[in-house]
Amino acid sequence: MFDLQGRTALITGAGSGIGRAIAVSFARRGCHLALADVNEAGLAETARLLPQGLRVSQHRLDVADREAVAAFPAVVAAEHGSLDLLVNNAGVALGGTFLQVSESDFEWLLDINFWGVVRMTRAFLPMLLERPEARIVNLSSLYGLIAPPSQTAYSASKFAVRGFSQALAHExxxxxxxxxxxxxxxxxxxxxxxxxxPSSISADEGEQGRRATNKLLRLPPAQAGEIIVRAVEHRRRRVLVGSDATIVSVIERLMPVHYWRVVQRLTRSRR
Known part of the structure; x- marks a missing residue:
């Protein structure tokens, strides 16, 4: 087991959702935390949920800002001295087909979801290499296993995170x-x-899409955070979070070309 007691973890996107849940799960195990997000109010709320007695720092950080990321290791070193865990969790979503999504919006998403992971890894890998044992945790997605329509940008970013992480692990x-x-x-x-x-999607269409997607978002973030942190403790290279990710990964392996037909039927039944 990778003992997290007394370690220090840096988590991006820690102001809400999975990032917040990971922070809480780490803190329960006695892990000190550097919390980063663009949402300062969210960071404060995450910090409020953590137990006393840990060293917790809050940092406003945009992972798309190259200069801010390059300067961030010095900030973390000043607060914590060293770093044992880097969790690249920050991410955004973008709906619409490839023809609907503008090039600037496509680049906006990639700059956060993929290049943010690369920048943070490049910035903090030297600190991690100084430790007897350390770990990088990169958040891909179910859509880094399969690629649904209207998710060209998001899937591209999450497949890229998957490939980057696997190659880096081998290196x-x-x-x-x-x-x-x-x-x-x-x-x-x-x-x-x-x-x-995209601007070409009406407000009604957008709201319908959000409602349909939210019906599929069922796993509590706290449960997801525990699954991820337990996987870190066991030094697992790949983690599937939720029964839907597990089932879909099997379908994709069995039907690598035509998996979407089966996934569509399962999705309609879940809704």
Missing amino acids: LEDGPVGVTVVHPGGVATSIANSARL
Whole structure:
């Protein structure tokens, strides 16, 4: 077991949802925390939920800001001295087909969901390599296993995180830093409600899409956080979060070309 007592973890997107749940699960195990998010009010709420006696710092950080990320290791080192765990959780969503989504919106999403992971890893890997044992935890998605229509940008980013994480794990396997890639299924966060939509999609269409998506987001974030942190304790390289992610991963392996027909039928039955 990777003992988390007394370790220090940095979590991006810690102001809500899965990031907040991961922070709470780490804190229960006595892990000190550096919490990062663009939402400062959300960070304060996450910090309020944590037990006393831990070293907890809050940092407003946009992972799409190259200069801010490059300068961030010095900030974390000043607050905590060292770092044992980097959790790249920050992410955004973007609805619409490829023809509907503008190039600027596509780049906006990739800059956060993929390049944010790469930037944070590049910035903090030297700190992690100084530790006897450390770990990078990258949040991909169910949509890093399958690629539904109207998710070209999101799936592209999450498949990229998956590939990056697997290659990085192979490169680092003889050293002290391990890599875990996480594929959450339908976790009950606000990601659908906060998703960006193309201007060509009407308000009514957008609301219908959000309602349909929210019906599939059922797993409590607290449960997802526990699954992820337990996987870190067991040094697992890949984590499927939720029964939907587990089932869909099997369908995709059995039917790598035509899986979407089966997934559609399952999705309609769940709704």
